[in-house]
Amino acid sequence: MKKTDTKKKLSLPMIIVVIASVILLIVAVFIVQQVKKEPSDKVEVITVSTLEKIINVSELSTFTAVYNGIAQVMNEKNPEETDYYVSYEARVDAGIDFEKIVVEIDDEAKEIYISIPEVYITEVNVDISSLDFIFCNEKANTSTVSQQAFKVCEADVKNESEQQSAIYELAKQNAINVLTALTKPIIEQLDAEYTLVIE
Numbered sequence: 001m002k003k004t005d006t007k008k009k010l011s012l013p014m015i016i017v018v019i020a021s022v023i024l025l026i027v028a029v030f031i032v033q034q035v036k037k038e039p040s041d042k043v044e045v046i047t048v049s050t051l052e053k054i055i056n057v058s059e060l061s062t063f064t065a066v067y068n069g070i071a072q073v074m075n076e077k078n079p080e081e082t083d084y085y086v087s088y089e090a091r092v093d094a095g096i097d098f099e100k101i102v103v104e105i106d107d108e109a110k111e112i113y114i115s116i117p118e119v120y121i122t123e124v125n126v127d128i129s130s131l132d133f134i135f136c137n138e139k140a141n142t143s144t145v146s147q148q149a150f151k152v153c154e155a156d157v158k159n160e161s162e163q164q165s166a167i168y169e170l171a172k173q174n175a176i177n178v179l180t181a182l183t184k185p186i187i188e189q190l191d192a193e194y195t196l197v198i199e
Contacts, residue, residue, distance in 0.1 A: 061093035061122045062174035065167055071156040073149065075137060083140035086149040089130035090157040093123040094171035101179075105194075112187060114179055114198045119171045121161055126153045 067090045075081040100117035128150055135141050161167055176198045187194050 059095060059122055060098055060175065060178065061095035061171075062119075062178060063094045063167060063171035065092045065094070065161065065164075066090075067092055067157050067161060069153070069157055069160060071149070071152045073140070073152050075140070081137065083137045084133050084135045084145075084149075086134075086153060087130075087132045088126055088149075088153040088157070090124060090126040090153065092121060092157060092161040092167065093125075094119055094161075094167050095122045096120070096171070096175045110194050112183075112194055112196050114183065114196070116172070116175050116179065116198065119168045119175070121158060121167075124154055124158045124161070126150060126157060 070085055070087045072085055073083050075083045096117050096119055102115040104113045131146060131149055179198050184196050187196055
């Protein structure tokens with residue numbers, strides 16, 4: 001018996017179809033890549049709600065000061081006499097309420113105005129382990145003296161820090177810096193013609 005050659009030969013039309021299919025596939029891939037690279041003509045509009053979403057947090061402490069103070073505690077029965085002095089360390093945080101920020105857009109002037117609210121003391125934290133006493137009245141040295149002194153120190157540091165204008169000025173400047181960092185890159189990306197004004 002003779003062995004027959006079972007190899008199939010590809011006909012010329014079949015080779016042309018395969019080559020044409022490969023070329024079409026390469027062209028299709030190239031076109032898809034070019035379409036992905038083209039810049040989108042989609043227009044993005046800067047709106048007040050967009051900017052408000054970017055800065056949507058409530059309270060933000062923008063400045064922290066370390067305060068060392070001495071509070072004088074007077075006798076409850078005789079207010080002219082001092083029971084003791086207490087020295088303490090405290091941390092004072094100042095910042096703004098982000099919910100009160102006002103955002104306005106002037107399309108004609110191409111300006112975005114952000115008005116920040118008034119800076120206030122957001123938190124006072126007295127380190128209770130730092131309390132150090134000097135007693136003028138030894139009867140005041142009771143088991144509850146630390147609790148009483150802690151409250152007096154909190155009131156003292158809050159009163160003192162509210163009178164320090166530098167705390168408010170630095171907290172305001174830091175709030176401006178935070179708002180600029182949050183909003184300016186978005187504004188530049190969406191429409192570089194707009195300028196940001198924060199007051």
